[in-house]
Amino acid sequence: MRDATLCPIHPVISEAGYASLTVPTHRASTIVFPDAAAYATRGQRDLDGYSYGLHGTPTNRVLEAQLTALEGGQHTVLLPSGQAAIAVVFLAMLKPGDTVMIPDSAYPPVLGFCQNFLGPLGIGHRIYRPDAGDLAAQIDASVKLIWMESPGSTTMEVQDVPAIVALAGRHGIRTGIDNTWATPLLFKPLAHGVDFSMQALTKYVGGHSDLLMGSVSVADAGLRRLMRDQMRMLGLGVPPDAVALALRGIETMAVRLAHQGRVALEIAQTLSARGIGEVLHPALPSCPGHSLFKRDFAGASGVFSVVLPDATRLNAALDALRVFAIGASWGGTRSLMAPMTISRATPHPRNAKTILRLQIGLEDPADLRADLDAFCAILTPEKADV
Ligand SMILES: *Cc1c(COP(=O)(O)O)cnc(C)c1O
Secondary structure (H helix, E strand, C coil), X not given: CCHHHHCCCCCCCCCCCCCCCCCCCCCCCCCCCCCHHHHHCHHHCCCCCCCCHHHCCHHHHHHHHHHHHHHCCCEEEEECCHHHHHHHHHHHHCCCCCXXXXXXXXXXXXXXXXXXXXXXXXXXXXEECCCCCHHHHCCCCCXXXXXXECCCCCCCCCCCXXXXXXXXXXXXXXXXXXXXXXXXXXXXXXXXXXXXXXXXXXXXXXXCCCCCCEEEEECCHHHXXXXXXXXXXXXXXXXXHHHHHHHHHHHCHHHHHHHHHHHHHHHHHHHHHHCCCEEECCCCCCCCCHHHHHHHCCCCCCEEEEEECCCCCHHHHHHCCCCCEECCCCCCCCCEEEEEECCCCCCCCCCCCEEEEEECCCCCHHHHHHHHHHHHHHHCHHHCCC
C-alpha cells in the first residue's frame, strides 16, 4: 500500500502478554464489523454490544458495569450530566397526559425541566412535601412516576423511601431517586425497590471538580431499553475521555467519602454547638427525617446546611474565608460554602430563609476549623466566645 493509505490504517498489534491495572480509553465514532452479515444485524444486537461510538465503547462498558455492581442492579446508562440523567428517566417514563410527582426539596433544575420542557409537551408535574404525607392524597391515574431525592438538595429532608415505594407499588407507579448525596456506598435504592437510581457522577465519583456526568442504574432490562431509546433519539452519550476520569475517581471514592463524611459531621456538630443557626445534617436529630436516616443509610457524606437566622454579616464572613472556597457544587477535594435562599412551592417553616450549604473537602480539618472560627466570629460576633 501507498503511504497515504498506510497513514490512516493502524496495524493490528497483539495484546497478548499485556496486562495493566488501568482501563484503556477507547475513543470511537465509527465501529466496524467483521463481515457484511454482522453489519446487517448490528441494530439488533443486545444493548451491551457496540454499534456506534455514541452508544458506548468498552471504556464506557467498564464504568457501567462497575456502577451496576455498586448499585446492586442489572444495567447502567451514562449521561453527559446529572441533569441529563434525570431528564432521560422522565422522558423514558412520561408521555402527554401523564404526571410526575417531584419532592419540594429536589435539585432546583428538576422543577425547571418540568415547567419549561415537559409542560409544553402536555406532561404535568405535582410537587409534594418531602417529609410529609401529602403524596398519597395527590396521586391519581395520570401519575406514572414518583421522583425522590434523599436527603433533599439544600434542605436535607430524608425521605421514607420504602414507604413511598410501597405506595407507588399499590398504584402501579414507577419510582426514581436522585442518590447523588449518598452514592450507592451509603444508600442502595434498588435494594429498596426503587426502579431508577440516578447519580450525578459529577460529584463523588468524579471527586475532583473536573468532570460532568450522570448515571442511572436499573434492575429491569425493559427500563434500560426505554432510556436507551430516548438517548438514541436525543443523541446523548458520554465521551470515553470523560469516562476515564470517572474510572480514576471511583477508585478512591470510598476513602474520600469516609473521610469527608467524618469531618463534615464533626464540623456540623461544632457549628450546632456554636449556635450560628439550625444545622441540617441527617446524622443530627435536628434534621427532618433523622430517624429514617438512621434506619436506612450506612453513613453520611460530606454535605450539609445551616439555616441562618441573621444573614446581615454573611457576605463579609464569606469574603474572609481562606480555606473554604465560595461555590455551589460538591464532591471534590476542596471545601465549599454556598449561600442560598429557600424558596418552596409548599408551606415550609424555613421558607425565604437564608441557608448556607457546606461541602467538606480533603483539607486538614484543623485548617477548616480555623477558617470556620474566623467565619463565625464575623457572622455572629456576639457568640464569638462560645
Ligand atoms: C449536581 C447535582 C445534580 C446535577 O448534576 P450535573 O452533573 O451538575 O448536571 C443533580 N442532583 C443533585 C443532587 C446534584 O447535586
